[in-house]
Amino acid sequence: MKFAVTSKGDSKSDKLVDVIKTYLLDFELEYDEEEPDIVISVGGDGTLLYAFHRYSSRLDKTAFVGMHTGHLGFYADWTPDALEKLVIAVAKTSYKPVEYPLLEVVVHYQGEEKATRYLALNESTVKSIEGTFVMDVEIKGEHFERFRGDGLCISTPSGSTAYNKALGGAIVHPSLEAIQLAEMASINNRVFRTVGSPLILPAHHTCVLKPVNGQKFQISVDHLTLLHKEVKSIQYRVADEKIRFARYRSFPFWKRVHDSFISE
Structure with missing residues (x-):
């Protein structure tokens, strides 16, 4: 099996990466940064996001596992004190694949047939560069509302x-x-009105944003933020691709939520 290891870049994470690489090579696994079967992320959720985008072209071939060197992460479930257990699990046992849905972002431009496509693991946001953010929101090809405010977040x-x-x-x-x-700070009064609540759309529903004012927008995809000009529309839907995590032990989602936001 071929593996790769990514680091947050701090001294603690870098040292752990060196140890993991040494152990797995001793187990006769092959280190391959170009075409890994499994990627071990050492740092936090941000480090795993980086790894996801680096290997987003081979999501059907690569699985991810995370070790956090700081606070508990939603993607990084292993701790440094369990390093040897993780190494043995990767080298000697089969993992249980756990797949999460991804967000597809497609930006279309005025006067151009080509579009830019992205995949997001966390979210995409849209904000205006100048003036009030005004965007028509379409769901399943039907006009839903005209949004005015600071911006929109699709997660x-x-x-x-x-x-x-x-x-x-x-x-x-x-x-x-x-x-x-x-919504981000929507404007609601007697003249302007939005639904005012988050909307959860199933996989077969597509959301399209069409600019009303301006054509320059700041569009983020996870940690990447870019200025897009001459924007005609931005299409969001559940992507066909999924991210696959290598689970060697239980990592319940609701326990992660509890430990992150409730537990003292």
């Missing part, structure tokens, strides 16, 4: 605990194939 179920939660969105279990649309 995956696993990403629902991140920025989406801070916006008042629901926490969605990642076994559900869905995406969630949450």
Whole structure:
């Protein structure tokens, strides 16, 4: 089996990476950063996000496992004190594959047939560069509302605990194939009106945002934020691809939620 290891970049994570690589090579596994069967992320959720985007072109061939060197993460379930157990599990046992849905983001441009496609593990946000953010929201090809406010956030179920939660969105279990649309400071008065609540859309529903004011927008995909010009529309849906995690032990989602937000 071929493996790769990614690091947060701090000294603690780098040292753990060196140990993991040495142990797995001793077990006669092959180190391959280009075409790994399994990627071990050492750091936190941000490190695993980086690894996901690095290997997003081979999601059907690569599984991910995370070790956190700081606070408990939603993707990184192993701790440094369990390093030897993780190494033995990777080298000697078969993992249980656990798949999470992803968000497909397709940006179309004025006067161009080509579009830009992204995959998000957590979320995508859209904000205007100048003036009030005004966007027509279509769901399943039908006009739903005209949104005015600071912006919109579209998240995956696993990403629902991140920025989406801070916006008042629901926490969605990642076994559900869905995406969630949450508002950022919508303008609601006697003239302008939005639904005012997060929307959870199933896999067969597509959400399309069409600009009303302006064509330049700041669009984020997880940790990547880019300025897009001449935007005609932004399409969101549950992606055909999924991320696959290598589970060697139980890692219940609701326990992660409890430990992250409730447990002292």
